[in-house]
Amino acid sequence: MRSFHNLILAALMAAGCCSCAGVAADDAELQRKPEMKTKPIPVILDTDIGDDIDDTWALAMMLKSPELDVKMVVSDTGDTVYRAKIIAKMLEVAGRTDAQVGVGIPFETRTRRPQGEWVEKYDLASYPGKVHQDGVGAMIDLIMKSPQPVTLICIGPVPNIGEALEREPGIAKNARFVGMHGSVYKGYNGAAQISKECNVVNHTPACQKAFTAPWDVKITPLDTCGLVVLKGEKYQTVRRCEDPVVKALMENYRIWLKNNKLPDNMFEEKSSVLFDTVAVYLSFCEDLCVMKDLGIRVTDDGYTVVDEKAKKVRVATDWKDMGGFEDLLVKRLTGKK
Numbered sequence: 001m002r003s004f005h006n007l008i009l010a011a012l013m014a015a016g017c018c019s020c021a022g023v024a025a026d027d028a029e030l031q032r033k034p035e036m037k038t039k040p041i042p043v044i045l046d047t048d049i050g051d052d053i054d055d056t057w058a059l060a061m062m063l064k065s066p067e068l069d070v071k072m073v074v075s076d077t078g079d080t081v082y083r084a085k086i087i088a089k090m091l092e093v094a095g096r097t098d099a100q101v102g103v104g105i106p107f108e109t110r111t112r113r114p115q116g117e118w119v120e121k122y123d124l125a126s127y128p129g130k131v132h133q134d135g136v137g138a139m140i141d142l143i144m145k146s147p148q149p150v151t152l153i154c155i156g157p158v159p160n161i162g163e164a165l166e167r168e169p170g171i172a173k174n175a176r177f178v179g180m181h182g183s184v185y186k187g188y189n190g191a192a193q194i195s196k197e198c199n200v201v202n203h204t205p206a207c208q209k210a211f212t213a214p215w216d217v218k219i220t221p222l223d224t225c226g227l228v229v230l231k232g233e234k235y236q237t238v239r240r241c242e243d244p245v246v247k248a249l250m251e252n253y254r255i256w257l258k259n260n261k262l263p264d265n266m267f268e269e270k271s272s273v274l275f276d277t278v279a280v281y282l283s284f285c286e287d288l289c290v291m292k293d294l295g296i297r298v299t300d301d302g303y304t305v306v307d308e309k310a311k312k313v314r315v316a317t318d319w320k321d322m323g324g325f326e327d328l329l330v331k332r333l334t335g336k337k
């Protein structure tokens with residue numbers, strides 16, 4: 001009889017997972033606990049969904065990645081109720097209301113709602129699963145009670161994470177941080193000058209806390225995530241897909257383009273830059289990227305600079321195979337090559 005883990009492995013392979021599917025820990029940990037190779041990784045997504053559209057792509061990818069066991073999705077920064085509505089509605093569309101929704105700390109700034117129409121009539125109280133008004137508290141409880149280490153996938157500015165570390169520093173013992181943050185050797189659009197990347201420069205003190213907490217930190221900076229755009233047949237495969245989650249993603253993309261006054265033909269031709277999807281990928285695999293362990297210091301003015309004395313961060317500094325990542329993303333979303 002096939003074991004439970006073999007069944008999961010078979011499911012992972014069927015979903016087109018890469019060789020490190022389900023890897024939840026570093027190599028040393030895997031040697032101690034070989035069963036973790038195939039056990040889905042418990043994850044919490046912390047997201048500023050509803051701002052740039054790439055978070056919606058990342059959420060869809062995450063829900064379609066069998067390596068990941070999505071426990072909770074928490075909204076971060078700005079209008080966190082608006083963001084939580086998008087999360088909850090997407091989870092309903094995906095049939096994943098087993099995942100909990102957390103409302104993060106609200107901020108008066110960054111209250112643009114470019115996906116507002118999609119949730120205009122959505123009542124957060126109607127979500128069939130759990131909704132936590134104190135998303136930070138719920139995140140802490142989940143991490144502290146989890147029998148397995150939890151992976152925090154953070155794809156926005158991180159005031160929730162800073163607050164969680166303040167309230168309960170013990171979370172660092174049972175979690176690791178995977179983020180879309182910073183700009184290490186390249187800036188936006190592959191520029192030779194580094195940039196003050198949005199997720200760092202907005203709420204920089206919280207980012208400093210996250211990067212120096214005693215947990216493993218892994219990031220995709222602009223160097224890698226800032227280059228990912230689906231075009232041509234890859235994009236068209238997603239655009240034509242009839243899967244409900246992908247259709248919801250495309251509805252959001254159309255609304256987002258309109259509200260950002262971007263050209264209509266963009267919807268016909270390509271995605272925007274899909275920064276956040278790379279953080280989802282790094283939570284379960286890193287084969288397609290060049291990874292370096294670098295001392296990274298978050299400066300007070302929002303840069304991420306290499307500094308030998310700073311805490312080591314595992315950084316995706318370049319692509320080995322960006323086309324391979326795009327293929328994986330398309331396959332995950334649509335189930336097709």
Ligand SMILES: [Ca+2]
Nearest residue numbers: 048055155156
């Ligand atoms: Ca984001």
